[in-house]
Amino acid sequence: MPAWECDIDGCGEHFDSVENAIVHQTTEHERRECKVCGTVVPDGYFAIRHAFEEHSRAEYVRAYDADSSDVRTRERIRDEIEDSANLQQVVERLDGTSGTELP
Template sequence: MAWECGIDGCGAVFDDAESAVVHQATTHQRCECQVCGTIVPDGYLAIRHVFTEHSRAEYVRTYGASSEAVRKREALLEEIDAVVDMQAIATELKR
């Protein structure tokens, strides 16, 4: 399965989820979580941050997200979480 970077129409394609996440974290600008102010890499790691560190209600309230937008991001998290090796990503990002 190919993994495509969905940030700002980037479109870069990778053979594995880990490479796509590392690309997002190292190539694209970081963003500020509007709930808590933490600076996080854009893409998967930003979505993972907001959905693991904050409640769904906080996300909806802060970002004005629709239930469809929430479901889309939750589905994306489930899809990536099912295959991603977070230790491999952490190791790569420490380099």
């Protein structure tokens, strides 16, 4: 059984690898505008990563009307992905080149 599921807007598609799930989220779903700074980012993992690397938890909570449980859930998802994924492979698959920074 596939280990990774896309939960963007109830998508529900399953993937055998986290890399396939991230590529799907990046290419098959609309990009989202960050409510904190207005940057447009791919939905899913990259949106979570952007929110917590570029902004404080307090900014996230205020902009997204979130609570501490929402923050912990997204941080857990980010950590699970980063513990499992070969993010360089994801980048290479998305843009066809090596040595590129993550979105």
